[in-house]
Amino acid sequence: MMRSLVIFLCVQLIVQAGAALEAPQNLTLITLNTNYTLSWNWHQSPAESQDVTFTTQYIGTYKLKNYKKIPNWSTVCEETSHRSCDFTRLNLHYQAQYTLRVRANANVLHSDWVETEFCPEKQAVLGPPTVHLAPAGNDLDVFILDPLTSTNTSMKEHIPKLYYNILYWDKSADTKTKTLNNSVNQVTLPNLKSWTWYCVKVQSCYETKSSTFTSPLCTQTKGKTPWWIIFLSFLGSLVVLLSLYSCFLCCKTIKATFYPSNQLPTHLKKYLCHIPGSDIPHLLTLDPESELVSDNVTVCAKPTILEFSNSPLETLLFGPPSGLESDSSRYSREDSSSSGDSGVYSTGGGLVCLERKDTSLHLTSFQVFQSL
Numbered sequence: 001m002m003r004s005l006v007i008f009l010c011v012q013l014i015v016q017a018g019a020a021l022e023a024p025q026n027l028t029l030i031t032l033n034t035n036y037t038l039s040w041n042w043h044q045s046p047a048e049s050q051d052v053t054f055t056t057q058y059i060g061t062y063k064l065k066n067y068k069k070i071p072n073w074s075t076v077c078e079e080t081s082h083r084s085c086d087f088t089r090l091n092l093h094y095q096a097q098y099t100l101r102v103r104a105n106a107n108v109l110h111s112d113w114v115e116t117e118f119c120p121e122k123q124a125v126l127g128p129p130t131v132h133l134a135p136a137g138n139d140l141d142v143f144i145l146d147p148l149t150s151t152n153t154s155m156k157e158h159i160p161k162l163y164y165n166i167l168y169w170d171k172s173a174d175t176k177t178k179t180l181n182n183s184v185n186q187v188t189l190p191n192l193k194s195w196t197w198y199c200v201k202v203q204s205c206y207e208t209k210s211s212t213f214t215s216p217l218c219t220q221t222k223g224k225t226p227w228w229i230i231f232l233s234f235l236g237s238l239v240v241l242l243s244l245y246s247c248f249l250c251c252k253t254i255k256a257t258f259y260p261s262n263q264l265p266t267h268l269k270k271y272l273c274h275i276p277g278s279d280i281p282h283l284l285t286l287d288p289e290s291e292l293v294s295d296n297v298t299v300c301a302k303p304t305i306l307e308f309s310n311s312p313l314e315t316l317l318f319g320p321p322s323g324l325e326s327d328s329s330r331y332s333r334e335d336s337s338s339s340g341d342s343g344v345y346s347t348g349g350g351l352v353c354l355e356r357k358d359t360s361l362h363l364t365s366f367q368v369f370q371s372l
Helices: 002-020 227-258 266-272 313-318
Strands: 025-032 035-041 053-060 074-080 084-086 098-106 114-118 130-136 139-145 163-170 178-182 186-189 197-206 217-220 342-346 351-357 360-362
Touching (some): 025 098, 025 114, 130 197, 139 197, 178 186
Antiparallel strands (some): 025 035, 035 084, 130 139, 139 186, 163 197
């Protein structure tokens, strides 16, 4: 009798101690498509200094209604120190109903189980699709990629009636937003203006559940090229060609100036170049303090040889008598401005030597050689 009483009292103490351990609170499911995470809060009292762990389990809700069998709970996270548990790897059926529960553990003590029900089809958040835009003339093609599951497959495997709500509007004008619902993955937006910017955003929808909208994507439609664009393109090409040709002429002129193909003779380079041995000439400048002085030079023809036959000295000195002057006795007198030249005249039987000094003609000496 006493032994039974002691056992009963021990059991009561254990139950009371377990009840004294605070249970988790605020169970929350964080979901996106088929990714599921159960999280909770737990506040440790000052008297509970020991380390606390948590255990999570799940079971199909329909199994709890069978009172003839003891429920067989499946453990997902056992004695984990984290305050969350990932149920994604279980691949829960999307249309099924499940019951999830969690409790706190501290050595041999346990808190009460805290339960929550979960149906992925009703409670899991539906993710938005991935969208790409491509202009197709005046129209706009919208390419939609289905939201993905945790195994990177399409959500249409779980939601066959998934469709998309498409909103689009003219970016450059304050116009009303247009709506288009479609279940296909490629949609063409009709009746758009050419060369106009349009913005598009899309959301996934299923019965009463829908995702958030994607970020707006904007692109410009195409169309016939306006005449002013063609003209500006031609004008730009012409400017580029003229610029290139001007650069070519400039380079050619600079090269011909500083690096001519005809090189200066070696004996002139030392007078025309800044640095000895350099091939680059410099311009000759006139010294302002000096003047270039030069005498006038007259170029005369070669002196004519005058021939006289046995003429007396007077004829040689004063010229032949009138009427006897002929082309053979004509001689050339140099200009009085010439200087320093001399002439020799032959007279058949003798020579007359005449010498000119400065600008005056003087007879200095003569010799007559009489031929025998």
